[in-house]
Amino acid sequence: MKITLHVWRQKDRNAQGKLVRYECPNVSEHMSFLEMLDVLNEDLTTKGEDPVAFEHDCREGICGSCGIVINGVAHGPMPGTTVCQLHMRHFKDGDELYLEPWRAKAFPVMKDLIVDRGAFDRIIAAGGYISVPAGSAPDGNAIPVPKEDSDRAMDAAQCIGCGACVAACPNASASLFTSAKISHLGLLPQGQPERYERALNMVQQMTIEEFGACGNIGECEAVCPKRISIENIARMHRDYMNGAFSARPNAEAGSAG
Amino acid sequence: MKLESRIPSGPIEKKWDNCRFDMKLVNPANKRKYSVIVVGTGLAGGAAAATLGELGYNVLCFSHHDSPRRAHSIAAQGGINAAKNYCNDGDSIYRLFYDTVKGGDFRAREANVYRLAQISVGIIDQCVAQGVPFAREYGGTLSNRSFGGAQVSRTFYARGQTGQQLLLGAYQALERQIDAGSVKMFTRREMLDLIVIDGVARGIVTRDMGTGKLEVTIADAVVLGTGGYGNVFYLSTNAKNSNATAIWRAYKRGAAFGNPCFTQIHPTCIPVSGDYQSKLTLMSESLRNDGRIWVPLKKGDARAADQIPEAERDYFLERRYPSFGNLVPRDVASRNAKMVCDEGRGVGPGGYGVYLDFADSIRRLGASTIRERYGNLFEMYDRITGEDPYSVPMRIYPAVHYTMGGLWVDYRLQSTIPGLFVIGEANFSDHGANRLGASALMQGLADGYFVLPYTIGDYLANTKLAKADESHVAAREALGNVENLTKKMLGIRGKRTVDSFHKELGKYMWEYCGMARTDKGLQFAMGKIAELREEYWKNVNILGSNEEINQSLERAGRVADFIELGELMCRDALERRESCGGHFREEWQTPEGEAQRDDENFSHAAAWLYQGDGKTPERLVEPLEFEYVHPSQRSYK
């Protein structure tokens, strides 16, 4: 089949970008979306034109590298599917597709469809962990974890950090991403000691990174390839408020020594 | 040069303890005076960087991804082994050790494997404490499942995303250290050369993939956790950006390359659908717990699966291996699938596929149980193929998945270059000629959390290093080397794309150095690869410049290395005149078609030492001694 693409081309961080039209005349329905771009890039290279830069790696929908807004929908039209797992059988001959990068101030475009998602790492670094140095752990079965808690923690922990939630949110909010980690760790007994500090620190980092605010709109969960629920966002708000209001004045001392 | 494996003395269960006791320690206050470079942030690299940071070292960590969390460990599906014996089914450290040595077809170092089995127990504890949401029973205890090559349930898992959860645990520990300032993280940096000063690894040259800037970093030791080289085959289950460049350039600086021909072909992958195919997708081995593998009895049977009556189906693994059935190790399962397809009994377009059928399990357990166990895998299969595995059997075919070979390391994970440590899949150590399922995650984390942090301390405490910085002549030479290589590649402006070379290389490798290898085929492939290499440096077309994001340039360097590595793999396969594990030489097989080892001549690890471009590398040998598990013909019947 024949597909027409309008692809965002931008040379580097500071350049002006624009949409450029490309024709893909021989697209097989068994191809993945990224394989279609591979073929386009091979053609462009042969013609001496700069191939389209896009991020990708595992192509199994788990590494979270890939991400393109296709016709206004992050990761394209299939729910629960990353771009790399999206196959061309879901499009039809003659379709015209607009491909744009994730757009958010916190995710500056580096080239074409590649954005810098370093802000996500900094949010995790602010508190998205359980402080347990190697070697200090008790036996794995020492603390039983109710299956339901463990399953819910896993639901949240499945986040692949792709950034589609930010891309789809009309406010470019990172609430779904941040809250997924807060829920994952906050639901487990191992995560309790740092639970409220974690929420405080991660939300603060999210604010510093200049993501927008959650408007409870729900676009994020609709495009999330792992179908992470906005119930987690409510949980984040709860833990955050708890942390903000119930902490004792001397909580600053931390754990020195 | 002689390979010094530095296996500690004493009985096997005491070796690691003895080793740890003999090692010199670095005083806590002195640790911060040492800096360590860690390249790669997968399970091994990420865990090592985090742990070294916790211990107080100055860690400089590099990843070619935009975030440490993207490392390909994330894609491991099935699980992680540990000798916890939580199921009370007779497991023990010794049994895990035994299974792993046997599964590796007696081509791994016993002492390493025993240590791995010992450490496996602590890994689970560590990961649980980090918040890894392993599957649980209703009583709140950890759940286990069985896996290929074992008759006990010792595999811990987090749905079909165990690698992801373990990696995120390591990543979070790493981010904690980044925040604490003990680890400095460099993302989007690709290692392009190793800097060796006075015979000791002291630094690396990296390219900032965002700007093209080449950077020199000097430290007291270098750790490579850069993963395997399965992408030599072009089509593999590896991520698109997984590459061998870091280990290959270290090889060219003098690190011996161990058993390069030992590659694992995973039996359960989605078959190829067209020539635009960019990668292959694994369907977790855990599916073999409940799926039954079969092909039609008759050649060229074109009927739909449900039209073929029970009596006309051949459940070939159950038939040939009644005691392990569908759970035989990966190499055996793969070879058998190839065999029935070569007989013309394969299914699906092209005839390269076998059925993995869940109909019986769905009848026995109900679709909802199957959905709970494998829901995400079934969904993935449906997305890729457009077929629903709840109603029609999956089609699967083997694909390159893992490389047991890698840089040769001693018991302490140090390569033949002092100060260069290699961990995880990047080294050659613990799996011998075939890796058991759910053991890669175990090895990566064992190396990263619990082995390297000790052994590197001993190295640093015992080594007096001269002062060096970026202006050192060796650093400048390495930087110049990278600059020249980049310039050379960009100057060719030939007619063929990088990918077209890579695809061609992959074709030779899969055909002649894949599941079955022959003397003639390997020689032929080596000739072809040499031609390809020559053409590459005349005719490759890389557009753009170095000073920008240039994905063609990134790939070009990697493919150039793959071509050379492919040749070495063929050479190694040619020299290893026996069959063992994943290395199947057609000339050496039992009358039943099983791999036939030659313990008399090949009970050793082969490590190749670079001698300069165009020269044949030297084949070093590390003899393997089996004091505990006595080599026997592996039997899964």
Place this chain on the structure above:
Amino acid sequence: MSVGSAAQPAAGAKAAGDGSRLFLFYNSPVGKKAVMAVTGLVGFGFVIGHMLGNLQIFLGPEVMNAYGMKLHETPPLLYGARTVLLGAVALHIIAALQLIKMNSDARPTKYAKVSPVTSSYASRTMWWSGPILGFFIVYHLLHFTSGAAHPNFTYQDAARHIPAPYENVVAGFSNPLVSLFYIIAMILLMLHINHGAWSLFQSLGLNHPRYTPLIRTVARTASYALLIGNCAIPLAVLAGVVK
């Protein structure tokens, strides 16, 4: 683990060490949303009560005017309520303006194509349905509370400045343009409540698979009831049912 902790600063103390928690709380989008939620809840309660009170218009001028008289004769209730309401509206507006800025700054380059997947029209339009409602409230107060924007505002007790709501409403809504503006405003109010009345629970951290669907249903129903109830008044006046 004295080794580990000696080698690194105590992490986790960041937010706590950084000045007043209340400031940090409000500075974050979560804090601002909490303010929006609490003040929105006040507003939601008010518009329901306000509608129920106003529907007394269908019971005739005596009942309606007596209701107005009663409110004015209990100043603590009237001024207390007005203070809370004005305060809530002010905070709601301040937080909203800051959030709108924060959100628009968060995406400096817009998409060429936007196609929402599941979100409701109401949820995506809060940022402009709100400000228009703000202007409407000003007009509404000038129109029926102070009378400054009412062409023939009358009092039932001129000495004590107690307006005659029944007459004012009938006279006010007799102008079809005024009624039309009110109806448009009520459609916006419906949209605003439709999303806001469940969203406020989410912002306050209350979401549970068992109760959230119920809350959403209640919010939706309340928003339709408000639309119908409030529009019934100008429509009845225009139709001559109330005169």
